[in-house]
Amino acid sequence: MAKIPMLDLYAEYLYMKEEIDSAIRRCLEHQKWILGPEVKELENKIADYMEVKHCIGCSSGTDALVLALRALAIRTKGKEYFDREDEIITTPFTFTATGDAILRAGATPVFVDIDPETFNIDPAKIMGYLKRNSGRVIGIIPVHLYGQACEMNEIIRIANEYDLFIVEDVAQAFGGKWLDRKLGSIGVVGCFSFFPSKNLGGFGDGGMVATNDDQIAELVRMLIKHGGKDKYNVEHIGYNARLDTLQAAIILVKFKYVDRFNELRRGIAEAYNKGLSGFEGIVLPKVYEKAYHVYHQYTIRLRDNRRAELQERLREVGIQSMVYYPYPLHKMRVFEGRCKVFENLKEAEKASKEVLSLPIEPLMKEEEVYRVVDAIREFYK
Ligand SMILES: Cc1ncc(COP(=O)(O)O)c(C=O)c1O
Structure with a gap:
């Protein structure tokens, strides 16, 4: 495939x-x-x-x-x-x-x-x-x-x-x-x-x-x-x-094409939103009313610690996915002793363990978007 x-x-x-x-x-x-x-x-x-x-x-x-x-x-x-x-x-x-x-x-x-x-x-x-x-x-x-x-x-x-x-x-x-x-x-x-x-x-x-x-x-x-x-x-x-x-x-x-491509990205995001809604384990991207989101990434959050498992399943069926970002900055050595941290950064740490970005190529075909949706739905069934 x-x-x-x-x-x-x-x-x-x-x-x-x-x-x-x-x-x-x-x-x-x-x-x-x-x-x-x-x-x-x-x-x-x-x-x-x-x-x-x-x-x-x-x-x-x-x-x-x-x-x-x-x-x-x-x-x-x-x-x-x-x-x-x-x-x-x-x-x-x-x-x-x-x-x-x-x-x-x-x-x-x-x-x-x-x-x-x-x-x-x-x-x-x-x-x-x-x-x-x-x-x-x-x-x-x-x-x-x-x-x-x-x-x-x-x-x-x-x-x-x-x-x-x-x-x-x-x-x-x-x-x-x-x-x-x-x-x-x-x-x-x-x-x-x-x-x-x-x-x-x-x-x-x-x-x-x-x-x-x-x-x-x-x-x-x-x-x-x-x-x-x-x-x-x-x-x-x-x-x-x-x-x-x-x-x-x-x-x-x-x-010349960037606005059109951004609209295509938004269309793909909408298809993902529809296809992936209603699953307990998946949190869909939240969009501010005041923002025009251009979906550089379409990023979901996976509950229950199942990210690696889902990524592996997607890989098996030829679908790439990525983690942006696996380490928050304050955990990197370069910032050790060189940064300040306010209170705690629990949400950033949690996000780094739960986020997963899905393919969002503006020229993706509709059937490719559905293949991604179906593979994820199948995994959660
Ligand atoms: C949020 C953010 N800031 C800065 C950069 C740095 O851009 P560049 O890779 O062009 O140096 C990137 C991209 O790589 C980024 O995603």
């Missing part, structure tokens, strides 16, 4: 092959590999789409976060890096890059627990930490996990009350919204990833920083090019962190 992978990037390539091939050919003709015209075009198109003033292409989603935080440190502290005493609140239930970027910018990550229904950071826990320890916190990084917005009304209210910056980690939520606002346009900076498996992905690494702040934009533009306006006479400790022309050319093609 044909396998059902989590994603089928080759099928997506074939779907837009002519356009991608000719975009690559154009680059071969003009040979402007570094900050070529496609980079500017992509930055302008995404800035219009996001309704923000500036978008700056960069080398990855991880670097987008580091660049955003470094620019904030330079602007707010007049120093290259934050100090260890500067605290940034975020979720422990995310990809390691979120917490790692905070360390690389010199600050200390403070992990607070998640909302067990949405897997996103719980604003009540942010508030709980601030009430007791408000002095040292400088910002919040909400991560719109699996493609769903965090509870942004509350997060904005808290940030205003305590005068904190918000840097959004939008790596998993390109095209997602909170009310009518695009994710990544709400905080002072939004950080995107174009990793190939993302909703808008390239054929390699890439990322983008979105902001309405002129000064942050200018600093990020310097930091991606070694730290100066003039590459041969620099002011800051920068990086070589530009977005490749070739990636920009490919992403420009894929960008």
Whole structure:
């Protein structure tokens, strides 16, 4: 029986092959590999789409976060890096890059627990930490996990009350919204990833920083090019962190399809919701009314400790499934002695043992979606 992978990037390539091939050919003709015209075009198109003033292409989603935080440190502290005493609140239930970027910018990550229904950071826990320890916190990084917005009304209210910056980690939520606002346009900076498996992905690494702040934009533009306006006479400790022309050319093609593909993802999620409802052992994804969820992942929670067993059964019938994420960040060695934990992170720890993400390839055929549903229903029968 044909396998059902989590994603089928080759099928997506074939779907837009002519356009991608000719975009690559154009680059071969003009040979402007570094900050070529496609980079500017992509930055302008995404800035219009996001309704923000500036978008700056960069080398990855991880670097987008580091660049955003470094620019904030330079602007707010007049120093290259934050100090260890500067605290940034975020979720422990995310990809390691979120917490790692905070360390690389010199600050200390403070992990607070998640909302067990949405897997996103719980604003009540942010508030709980601030009430007791408000002095040292400088910002919040909400991560719109699996493609769903965090509870942004509350997060904005808290940030205003305590005068904190918000840097959004939008790596998993390109095209997602909170009310009518695009994710990544709400905080002072939004950080995107174009990793190939993302909703808008390239054929390699890439990322983008979105902001309405002129000064942050200018600093990020310097930091991606070694730290100066003039590459041969620099002011800051920068990086070589530009977005490749070739990636920009490919992403420009894929960008045309991203809204349509997000709608297809939502359709698949709806079919899963229908097919998998009514089982005691399965908790379906909960969606905020105010969020437009773009289902980077369709993630269920499995009760009764049956995840490994179900994964094995799916594997036997050719269906791939994944665990995002098996370890919350505070359990990783890299954060040992370098992070703070508010109260306990029981929900994040529980989620890491119970979540399972199912295939959600926008071009999946209907019968493939039903094959996944049937295999799970069969398992629970
Ligand atoms: C939530 C989150 N943040 C940050 C990143 C980092 O992005 P990249 O892999 O492009 O560095 C990723 C993706 O890998 C992610 O899922």
